[in-house]
Amino acid sequence: MIDELKxxxxxxxxxxxxxxxFLRVKPSAKQSPKLTALTLYAPFIPFVLGIIGVIPYLLFVLGIIxxxxxxxGVFNLFLFYGVISRVEVLSNxxxxxxxxxxxxxxxxxxxxxxxxxxVKKIRAGYAQ
Amino acid sequence: xPNKHFYFAMGAANGVLVAYGIRKARHWLYQHTxxxxxxxxxxxxxxxxxxxxxxxxxxxxLTPDILHALGILPKAETRAPVFNxxxxxxxxxxxxxxxPKIDWLLNSIGSIALAIIAIGILFFYIAEAKRVAQAIDKTxxxxxxxxxSRPRMNKRHG
Numbered sequence: 001m002i003d004e005l006k007x008x009x010x011x012x013x014x015x016x017x018x019x020x021x022f023l024r025v026k027p028s029a030k031q032s033p034k035l036t037a038l039t040l041y042a043p044f045i046p047f048v049l050g051i052i053g054v055i056p057y058l059l060f061v062l063g064i065i066x067x068x069x070x071x072x073g074v075f076n077l078f079l080f081y082g083v084i085s086r087v088e089v090l091s092n093x094x095x096x097x098x099x100x101x102x103x104x105x106x107x108x109x110x111x112x113x114x115x116x117x118x119v120k121k122i123r124a125g126y127a128q
Numbered sequence: 129x130p131n132k133h134f135y136f137a138m139g140a141a142n143g144v145l146v147a148y149g150i151r152k153a154r155h156w157l158y159q160h161t162x163x164x165x166x167x168x169x170x171x172x173x174x175x176x177x178x179x180x181x182x183x184x185x186x187x188x189x190l191t192p193d194i195l196h197a198l199g200i201l202p203k204a205e206t207r208a209p210v211f212n213x214x215x216x217x218x219x220x221x222x223x224x225x226x227x228p229k230i231d232w233l234l235n236s237i238g239s240i241a242l243a244i245i246a247i248g249i250l251f252f253y254i255a256e257a258k259r260v261a262q263a264i265d266k267t268x269x270x271x272x273x274x275x276x277s278r279p280r281m282n283k284r285h286g
Contacts, residue, residue, distance in 0.1 A: 035261050040254050047247065101133065108246060115253035116176045122261050123173070 004071075004085045007057035009094035012103055014053030014079055018046030019107050026114065039118065043111040053079040132193055134238030138215040139189025140245050143182035151175055176256065179249050189215045 005013075022045045025038060055078045056070040069075070071082040084090055094100055150157070154175075157164040167174045187194075191214050192206035211217045224231045 035257065040257060043250055044247075097131065111250065112179050112253075115250065115257070116173075119173060119176055119253065119257050119260055122257055123264065 003091050003095055005087070005091045005094060007054050007061065008097060008100045009091070010057060010079075010081065010084065011050040011054045012094050012100040013084065013090060015046045015050035015104060015107060018049035019110075021045050021049070022111075035122070043114060046107065046111070049079065053081065053084075056081040131235050131238065132190060133242055134220070134234050135189040135193065135215060135217060136186040137238040137241040137245070140182050140186040141241055142189075142215070143185030144245060144248075146185065147178040147181055151178075173260075176253070182245065182249070189217075192217045 022042050025045070026042045027034075027039055056065070056075040059065045060067055060070040065075075071085055073082065076082045154164065158168065171177075192201075192211045195201045196203050196206045207218045207221050209218055212219055220234060224234065
């Protein structure tokens with residue numbers, strides 16, 4: 001029997017997906033920094049995708065919907081929750097809480113480094 | 129037992145309070161302590177690195193679990209009263225044993241606290257970026273005004 005992917009696994013998976021999107025949309029290192037909405041809020045993309053991906057699990061944990069309903073077709077609107085829950089490879093990769101915590105911590109750290117770099121560049125860029 | 133993230137969140141919450149306290153007292157500390165002056169000399173944006181301090185507090189809260197994971201102490205000994213020094217570690221372990229629902233509650237509180245701290249730190253950086261940009265804009269405007277008024281003064285004196 002395949003172990004289903006739990007909430008933390010879904011969050012980690014989509015946080016990683018969001019991080020890839022963030023890397024694609026963030027201004028490149030050579031560009032001079034400007035305080036646009038994208039520059040400032042791009043690091044929230046991983047959080048937004050992660051939260052959307054975990055909504056059916058939260059509804060199930062809070063007792064609002066049943067386990068079967070969470071896995072049913074309509075909840076695939078939340079980033080393919082039902083489909084992803086049953087994919088064995090993803091379940092094997094993201095079912096370990098410690099591994100998920102390390103992955104999330106590492107990615108979050110790089111978001112913090114991005115912001116530190118941004119503030120430093122704004123100071124340097126404006127000062128010229 | 130409560131998951132590790134609950135203890136990490138407890139430590140991180142304490143780290144946030146310490147960071148906030150140091151930021152509030154930075155002017156006083158600059159006038160009265162050598163290390164704060166050294167910190168400013170090292171990097172005037174030193175406060176940007178405070179999330180690392182928050183993380184460090186989180187790791188300190190995990191000390192009993194780290195000691196157990198490294199094989200230094202058995203699990204039973206990490207529940208001795210002395211480990212209450214690490215954010216009431218032993219007390220929370222006991223509390224969870226007396227009522228299983230508490231475990232779920234503590235884990236949920238830990239998750240919510242971590243999410244608030246993590247997102248709050250990102251909002252702090254956004255505010256900091258805006259503040260730095262505004263401060264530099266203001267300085268630029270003042271410099272421009274000074275430059276404009278200087279030739280007029282020269283003419284008058286010339």
